[in-house]
Amino acid sequence: MPALPDAITKAMTMARTAENGRHAEVLVSDGPLRQSVIALRRGVRLPEHNSPPAASIQVVRGSVRVTGQEEAELRAGDLDALTHFRHAVEALEDCAFLLTTVTSQPSGGSHATRTGEMPVMKDEDRA
Template sequence: MDDLTTLARHQLDDARASAHGRSAHLFLHDGPLRQTVIALTAGSALDDHTTPPAASLQVLHGHVRLTPADGSERRSGSGDAGQSAGHGMEQGTEHGMEQGTDRSADQSAGRDLIAGQIMALPHERHGLKAVEDSAVLLTAVTATAVTASSATADVR
């Protein structure tokens, strides 16, 4: 069993020692499920990228900003990351876990997240920037199963 606090601390130490200011460790790989602790020093960033079919980001330590693909840094304050804004997992409930919401990058990119907050990642290209030294837990599902009923529907 892995301890997220220890993993986050080690990755932050590695990121601080890295010339690029970042470090990552894939600690769980089970079929299509991946969980990775990523650490970034203040001002460091992950360049624009796309996400797998399903992914969430939970901030374990610090303060990060999800950035839109165009590189702009529209931002909404970290204090409102848990308020209803019509997108992602950060919407609606006290613990940020409302289901069935739209995850459009237009609304979720430029979003600030602080320690303890979690959100579904947009399917559109986006980046991640550390506002301060930060560690995040990326949970990703790299493939989705095709159900028998949907496969049958495609054949008809």
């Protein structure tokens, strides 16, 4: 497995020369866990797509805009959850990010809306 800084440098170089302006590489694949480095040239957009049951994005270089149910601009060092909603990612400048996904988690569906409500615990569930 390559060191993360080397993988990011490689992905950035590949994205800058790729016709589609992007490059992705899976770094960790362990059961349902996947960690990938994705690099995008400025202005490249990953179209809206479904989120797996659990996912996060950590921007390592540059900045991105994540749109969907919620919109956020993320810069190098920012970490955000992508769980439970369709989203798109647009590079505001040349960027690289670490995408972490868990694909086999039981859930209420990967496109449920966030309500901010806490689950109700029954007395028998409390220990």
